[in-house]
Amino acid sequence: xxxxxxxxxxxxxxxxxxxxxxxxxxxxxxxxxxxxxxxxxxxxxxxxxxxxxxxxxxxxxxxxxxxxxxxxxxxxxxxxxxxxxxxxxxxxxxxxxxxxxxxxxxxxxxxxxxxxxxxxxxxxxxxxxxxxxxxxxxxxxxxxxxxxxxxxxxxxxxxxxxxxxxxxxxxxxxxxxxxxxxxxxxxxxxxxxxxxxxxxxxxxxxxxxxxxxxxxxxxxxxxxxxxxxxxxxxxxxxxxxxxxxxxxxxxxxxxxxxxxxxxxxxxxxxxxxxxxxxxxxxxxxxxxxxxxxxxxxxxxxxxxxxxxxxxxxxxxxxxxxxxxxxxxxxxxxxxxxxxxxxxxxxxxxxxxxxxxxxxxxxxxxxxxxxxxxxxxxxxxxxxxxxxxxxxxxxxxxxxxxxxxxxxxxxxxxxxxxxxxxxxxxxxxxxxxxxxxxxxxxxxxxxxxxxxxxxxxxxxxxxxxxxxxxxxxxxxxxxxxxxxxxxxxxxxxxxxxxxxxxxxxxxxxxxxxxxxxxxxxxxxxxxxxxxxxxxxxxxxxxxxxxxxxxxxxxxxxxxxxxxxxxxxxxxxxxxxxxxxxxxxxxxxxxxxxxxxxxxxxxxxxxxx
Numbered sequence: 079x080x081x082x083x084x085x086x087x088x089x090x091x092x093x094x095x096x097x098x099x100x101x102x103x104x105x106x107x108x109x110x111x112x113x114x115x116x117x118x119x120x121x122x123x124x125x126x127x128x129x130x131x132x133x134x135x136x137x138x139x140x141x142x143x144x145x146x147x148x149x150x151x152x153x154x155x156x157x158x159x160x161x162x163x164x165x166x167x168x169x170x171x172x173x174x175x176x177x178x179x180x181x182x183x184x185x186x187x188x189x190x191x192x193x194x195x196x197x198x199x200x201x202x203x204x205x206x207x208x209x210x211x212x213x214x215x216x217x218x219x220x221x222x223x224x225x226x227x228x229x230x231x232x233x234x235x236x237x238x239x240x241x242x243x244x245x246x247x248x249x250x251x252x253x254x255x256x257x258x259x260x261x262x263x264x265x266x267x268x269x270x271x272x273x274x275x276x277x278x279x280x281x282x283x284x285x286x287x288x289x290x291x292x293x294x295x296x297x298x299x300x301x302x303x304x305x306x307x308x309x310x311x312x313x314x315x316x317x318x319x320x321x322x323x324x325x326x327x328x329x330x331x332x333x334x335x336x337x338x339x340x341x342x343x344x345x346x347x348x349x350x351x352x353x354x355x356x357x358x359x360x361x362x363x364x365x366x367x368x369x370x371x372x373x374x375x376x377x378x379x380x381x382x383x384x385x386x387x388x389x390x391x392x393x394x395x396x397x398x399x400x401x402x403x404x405x406x407x408x409x410x411x412x413x414x415x416x417x418x419x420x421x422x423x424x425x426x427x428x429x430x431x432x433x434x435x436x437x438x439x440x441x442x443x444x445x446x447x448x449x450x451x452x453x454x455x456x457x458x459x460x461x462x463x464x465x466x467x468x469x470x471x472x473x474x475x476x477x478x479x480x481x482x483x484x485x486x487x488x489x490x491x492x493x494x495x496x497x498x499x500x501x502x503x504x505x506x507x508x509x510x511x512x513x514x515x516x517x518x519x520x521x522x523x524x525x526x527x528x529x530x531x532x533x534x535x536x537x538x539x540x541x542x543x544x545x546x547x548x549x550x551x552x553x554x555x556x557x558x559x560x561x562x563x564x565x566x567x568x569x570x571x572x573x574x575x576x577x578x579x580x581x582x583x584x585x586x587x588x589x590x591x592x593x594x595x596x597x598x599x600x601x602x603x604x605x606x607x608x609x610x611x612x613x614x615x616x617x618x619x620x621x622x623x624x625x626x627x628x629x630x631x632x633x634x635x636x637x638x639x640x641x642x643x644x645x646x647x648x649x650x651x652x653x654x655x656x657x658x659x660x661x662x663x664x665x666x667x668x669x670x671x672x673x674x675x676x677x678x679x680x681x682x683x684x685x
Contacts, residue, residue: 090116099677104389107682117679121389123350125337128369128382129170129397129669132630135160136374139186139195139228140315140360144168144367144384145671146190148208149360151198153182154378159199163208165190165629166362166369166382168671170398172622172629173592175212179204185228185237185272192232194252199224201242205252207232211627217256221248225313227272227281229296234276236260236296241268245286249301251276261300265292271316271361273323280320280340285312289330293345295320307345309336315361317368317385324365324385329357333375339365339387354381367672390674398632398669400620406441406448406653406661413439414472415599415642419651419665420445422644423488425454425472440488443644443651448663452492455484473499473506473517473537481526485537487512500535500542509557509564509580513539516561516580519552519569526553530571534580536561546584550576554596554613559604565623567609570596574614577623579604589627593619599643601650608666610634611641611652620666622647635664 091097091108099119107118131149138152138160147166153159161180164171181198188194191210198204201222206213219237226240235252238260239245245268249260263281270284277298284290291307307325314328321342328334335352338345352370359373368385372378386392406424413427422443440451454472472486472493481504485496499517504526508517518534521527530551535542554570562582568591569576577588595614602608605625611634612619618634634652643652648668653661 096679099389099679101389116682118682119389119677120680121387122391123348123385123387124392125350125352125370125383125385126392126394126672127353127397128166128168128371128384128395129632130382131171131372131380132164132173133160133162134378134380135372136356136358136378137182137184137199137225138358138360138372139184140362140369140371141186141188141193142166142190142362142369144363144369147362147369147371148174148186148188148190148193149362149371150174150177150186150193150195150208151181151184152360152372152378153199163213166371167669169395169669170631171371171382172631174210175208177213178206178215183224185226185240187228187230187235187272188232194228194230194232194235196228196235196237196252197223197226197240205257216254217252219250219257220259221246221250223268225268225270227270227284229272229274229279230276236272236274236276236279238272238279238281238296238301239263239267239270239284249296260298261296263301264294264303265290267292267312269312269314271314271325271328273316273318274320278320280316280318280323282307282316282323282325282340283311283314283328287312289328291345293340305344307338308347309334309338311336313357315359315370315373317361317363318365322365324361324363324368324387326361326368326370326385327352327356327359327373333357337385348387350385350387352383354379354383356381384672386672388674389677391676391678393673393675395672396667396670398667400632400634400652400664400666402635403651403663403665404447406443406663407450408439408441408661411640412597413642413653415644415651415653417443417644419443419645419649422651423451424642424644424653425451425488427642440493443653443663452488455486455493455495473503473508480524481520481522497537497541501531503531505553505570507552507555507557507566509559509566510536510561513537514561516545516557516564518545518548518557518566518580519555521553534585546580549578549585549587552576552578556598556600556609558600558602558607563604565600565604565607567591567600567607567623568594568596568598568612568614570613577628579625588625589623591628592621592630595619595639597640599641599650599652601643601645602647606647608645608647608650610650610666611638611643613639622668631669632666636662638662638664 135152145168193208223240233254247266267284279296311328356373506520574594595612598612
């Protein structure tokens, strides 16, 4: 006679502690006798918000993974086809190199540093290869098409379906230089999604032109029809591989947020849905870690969402952002700052346009509130550096016309005179500490105008010593870092997009800023710097430096040219701006990608 357990399954395990939580225990149920609770290990499925794209658009191409995604091309209503490229870090987007051909309804595959873009509206054959910074032309498709599917990698790509004057079924394979014919789809269609590789590919969804859920698998030579999706749709996005794929978004008769997972045999509707139902979005990643970005609702959107399907609990990604903080007493412009977001100092500057008055004001920031510090001995515009409120050094400055060689340090309550700088100078730059810092650039003329010398000088706490010669005369060029590893950027004197790095003795050129402009503020280190509050356009732009190149990050909430600031590349504050001077304060928090926190058992409800 059969036992119940043989018919219905194994008995619930009675354990003193939870078993090792991994995929072998997924779906199991056990009783923890120590805690007196019934538990199980279940898969977590969820979409969470990521950082918005820099440019809202739809009908764009996608490639890469969740923590290193790539979006390119697309369309903006009223503007037209785009050639811009954006790279995703797992928390925020930054601008990459532009496509050679602006286009929408494009497809792609590959990685963030080895991407492939092909096809597009109206029926293009153009193919381009991405190396992580720029696109170059590749071999042309044999059949021009738009709204096609794509899969594979840069040197082994797969293009299938799409439309020209009618929907297409033909497939082409790319070998890194040219396209050759592959097997034809069983169901001719456009507006479909793809996943997998050139020899193990997957095509799903699309329009014939009617929305379809048809799914086909590719073996490197021919397509085989397999089980269809649960929700027929077109203009959807996909990710993953043939035996482990993800489908999301699109349109049935209306925009949908439905997500489905494919296990190599069947499609299963996910319990998680996109927060923003949309069509014509970009997709990237894997079934367990997908990425959806851009797309169309009734207009183009910049929304980014990240999908997680795992037994691990996840801390969701955090997008970089600026947030309003307590305003600084007294509006100022042209002031300078130093320190950290929990121990910052702002001083100098003027309180209106046209160089009217120089109040010599000092304000201290504790991370939440401002308080008045010791009065600065002389009014004017200065540059300063230091790590906190008690180790600040101020050098030079313009005094309503003439410049000065005055040097002063702050001890947390009052200013005191230090050894004068070798020459009278204004609008200088500097980085380092009070006892190990460098001053560079600046103007020696009235109102800190020309000439702009290339000489630099370092300070050891008591004396000045000549440093390495700059590559060009600069003015209003902020800097950050230490004496032996500093970086200066965004000169108010041409070249305005220049970046210069200093190793303690020699200056070298770094990557150019994406947006020109001086008179900004900076924070961080030579290999992790933030530049913000510039005088260029748009002056709400902020950029991050990794020691090689600059990437855009979250824009400021308001205009802050000629500002003061302090902090690190991930935690900074910006204050004021001209004209007239304002006391507005904003604080920056750097983004971070989603991270697993480990498998977690779920407690079952019992009665």
